[in-house]
Amino acid sequence: MADWSDAACDEYIYAATERDANGENQPRNIDWCKQDSANEQSDVLWPAAPQKSQYVNMSQSPTRQSPRRKPAADGQSESLSEELRADVLSASILIHKGSRYSRTLSNFTFTEKTTLSPVSSTRSMLPERPKSPVKVLPDLALAYPPTIQVHINNGRVEDDVLGRIHKGVERAVRYGIFPKSLKDSLRQHISDLDFEDDRMFADDSSWNINAEVLLEKVIEIQKNAQYCEDYKRPEACWGDDVVRPILVFAHQAAGCGKDVRIDNVMSTRIWPSNLVQRFAAGNLIPVDTKKVDYAIFYASPPDRKRRIALQLQPIPEPCNLNQTSRPEHATSVNLFSIEIKTFVSADDPLLQLAIWASAGLQAITNVFRQDLPAAETIPPAFMMSMRGAECKIAYMKLESLETDSFLRKLYGDCQIGSATTVTGIFQIISAFKVLLPQSKRLYNEFWDESLPAL
Secondary structure, three states, X not given: OXXXXXXXXXXXXXXXXXXXXXXOEEEOOOOEEEEEOOOOEEEEEOOOOOOOOOEEOHHHOOOOOOOOOOOOOOOOOOOOOHHHHHHHHHHOOOOOOOOHHHHHHHOOOEOOOOOOOOOOOOOOOOOOOOOEOOOOHHHHHHEEOOEEEEOOEOOEXXXXXXXXXXXXXXXXXXXXXXXXXXXXXXXXXXXOOOOOOHHHEEOHHHOOOOHHHHHHHHHHHHHHHHHHHHOOOOHHHHHHHHHHHHHHHXXXXXXXXXXXXXXXXXXOOOOHHHOOEEEEOOEEEEEOOOOOOEEEEEEOOHHHHHHHHHHHOOOOOOOOOOOOXXXXXXXXXXEEEEEEEOOOOOOOHHHHHHHHHHHHHHHHHHHHHHHOOOHHHOOOEEEEEXXXXXXXXXXXXXXXXXXXXXXXXXXXXXEXXXXXXXXXXXXXXXXXXXXXXXXXXXXXXXXXHHOOOO
C-alpha cells in the first residue's frame, strides 16, 4: 500500500467516511460515477447517491490508472485495483457538513488529469496561542501585574512626580494659552474670552513658532474638526486632518528637536513578550493585543545608543526599548501615545491606551531582567485620547508593593480641550508644551542613572 503520512492525510482530503449508529467512522460505499459530456465520454470519480444504470461497482469500473502510479505504456490500461481503494480510505478524514472543504469538494470534478499537491509547508497546522479578551478597564485588575485606575480628582495626582507635572498641565490650559502678539487677531475668532485678562497670554518667545502662522493653521484645524464632527467622518479623517496637524505644531511649539519623532503606528503590533498577561481559568494568558494610532518616539543620543546596545546584547530574544519590534525604534522610547475614536464608537480609547502603555513599561523592565531598578524610578507613560473633538490625557506609573512586586496605576482621563474651538486647540498645544519636555527629561535622567557607564 502506498505510504500516506499524517501531513498528507491532512492535505489530501477525501469525503470517504461516515458515522455508523455507534458514532464510529466507517468506510463509505464508494461508487464511481460515469458521466456523458457533449463532446466526449469521461469517467468522473466521486461518491454519489446511486441512480439506476448510471453506476457500476468499483470492481466493474472502467479502466483507469492511479494518479500515484507510473503512467501506463501507450495502448495499455489498468483496472482500478484494491490498492487505490485502500489508498483513498487510508487518507480519508471526516468532512463536516457545510465546512469549507466539503463545499469546495462537492463542486469539484476528478479526472485522469487531476493532480493533488500539498499545501506550502509554511502554513501552520498548530492552533494559535489563546488570548484573554479584555472588554473594560476593570478587567485589567486581574492582569499580572495588576492595573488599577485612579481618577484625577480636582486636578490632584497622588504621585509626587506626576503630581508636579499635572499641575503644570492644569496651569498651561488656563493661563498663557495664546501668544501675546495674537491678542487683537483672536477677537474675530473667539467671542467668549476675556481679552483684558493678561494671564491668558504669554510671550511669543515661549512658543518656538511664528504666532501668525500658528493662528492660521489652528483656524484650519478647527474648521476640519467641525467638518469631521458635522458629517460624522471616520477615524482616519480625524487623524489626518485634525490630530496629526495638532501634534506637528505641538512638537514645534514645545521645541523638542529632531530627536523626537511623531509616527503613525496604526498597523504596529505589540511585541508578544511585552503583552500584558491576565489570570483566566487559573492561568496567565496574554490579553488581546491593542493598537493605537500615533506614538511620539524619542531617539537616544549616540553615546547612550552604544550603552543601550551593550545592555540589549545578552538578551536572547529581540528586545526594544519600547513595546514594538520595529528596528528603526530599537533604541527609542515611547514618550507619548495617542488613540482616536469617533463619538459613535463603542470602544474605550483609554482601554487601548492602557494595554499599549503597559506593554511599553514591560519593555523597559525586560531590558533589565533581574537587575530591575526601583519601580518608582521608571518614567511614567503619557497618553492622549481623542473621542471626536474632545481631548483627554492620562498617565500610567509603576508602583512598588510590599511583596517585592509592583502594580500599574492608571491616572485619568482628564479633559483638556475641544478641537472644534480655537481656544481648545491652543489648550491642547499648551498641554503638549508641558508634557513632551517633561517626558523627555524624565527618560534622560532614568537612562543616565540606570545604564552602566562605558
